[in-house]
Amino acid sequence: MEGWSSTHVSSRPPHRQNTRPTMRDVAERAGVALVTVSRVVNGVGTVREETxxxxxxxxxxIGYQRNELARSLRPGQNSMTIGLLLGDLTNPFYASLAKAAVEVANRAGYAVLLSTADEDPEVERRAVGELIGRRVAGLIIVPDQGDHAFLNEINGHDHVPIVFVDRPATGAEADVVLVDNEDGGRKATQHLIDQGHRRIAILGAPSYYSTGRRLRGYRKALRRSGITPDSNLVVTLRRGTTEEASAATHTLLTSADPPTAVFSTTGFLTEGVLRACRQLQTSVAIVGFDDFKLADMLPTPVTVVTSDTEELGRHAARLLLDRIDGDDAPSRRTVLPVQLIARGTGEIGTQ
Structure with missing residues (x-):
């Protein structure tokens, strides 16, 4: 487990009667919600000027002062830290998400403990246990495809709020922040259809949620245009690596009835498609999901569907800080929009 920084307090203080004004007292006097006071005090989120x-x-x-010691020692929060549990950190998507979440947490006075599970349910469960053992104030989790019912006890009994990001979790109820994967798949496919393509292949990574929703958007766009999806053009890779994508693209483009366009559902897969096209010295229309470095600098810049990954991390961190500071509203589901950036590869027409 790695972290940018951390603070640890080894024991709890004895119970004392709280005679200091609290944040709840401020909320009552001002006639606002507790979460509004939290945002003003911590300097995160948006609050109207008059409020x-x-x-x-x-x-x-009332003379309220934020008591950092009390905050750090209350049950379930023995340190001013939050836990961030992600997938593969070699993926720029997760690195960008983490950077933004850390910046929000740091501005509010929290350090961040980082851990990764890499799609392994047992590793994820152990990582959660280790973070809880360090008395984190809350958790931001990119969940794998396993059952997360065990997190309900953590969120309830141990009073450790949780926010899921990028995917919802099975069996657990908590805030979740997503990107509109289905609309992204629809936008990418429709863009290729608009260029005259009818045989459009899709390369998918093994994901129980994100790429599955992108595939749903792909099929929806085809059907709305009167095109029957061809199962031979739907390729789900075992691990979702660049090398697999390159081999799969090579097979597709050298088949008896090759596609004229490819929708690659992750940045790693887009790189593999580009490598195969270069090796075969052939031109095919390409739209990738998620932007990547130098995509706009290639001889034919790559058309992508992208979301604001940093806002995904920022929004998740703000939600968690609100929960830590007492927001007990029903769980929220936030879906951030995607946009298509036309650069060149997606605008190649049929030959």
Missing amino acids: AERVMAAINA
Whole structure:
């Protein structure tokens, strides 16, 4: 387990009667929700100017001061840290998400402990246990495809709030922040259809959620255009590596009835498609899901469907901080939009 920084307190203090004004006292005096006071105090999120002024007036009137020691020692929060459990950190998507979440947490006075599970349910369960053992204040998790019912006890009994990011979890109820994968798949495929393509292949990575929704969008776009999906053009790779994508693309493009366009559902797969096309010295229309470095600098810049990955991390971190500070509203499901960036490869027409 690695982390950018951490703070650890080894034991809990004895219970004492709290005589200091609390954040809840401020909320009651200002006539606002507790989460609004939290946002003003921690400097995260958006609050209207007049509301922020009312909160500050209440703070000054009752003499509220944020007690960092009390925050760090309350049950379930023996350190001013949050846990961040991600997938493969060699994937730029997760690195960007993590960077943004850490920045939000740091601005609010929290350090971040980072761990990875790499799609292994047992590794994930152990990593969660280790983070809870360090008394983190809350968890941001990119869940794998296993059963996450065990997290309900952590969120309930141990009072450790959880936010899922990039995918929902099976068997667990908590906030979740996603990108609109299905709409991204639809946008990518429709763009290729608009260029005149009818035989459009799709390369998918082994994901129980994200690429599955992208495949759903692909099929929806084809059907809406009166095109019957061809199962021979739907390729699901075993591991989702660049090498697998390159080999699969080579097989597709040298077949008796090759596709004229390819929709690759991750950045790694797009790289594999490009390598195969270069090796075969052939031109095929390509739209990839997720942007990647130098995509706009290639001889034919790569058309992509992309989302604001940093906002995904920021939004998840803000939600978690709100929960840590007492927001007990029903679980939220936030879906961030995607956009298509036309650069060249997706605009290649049929030959």
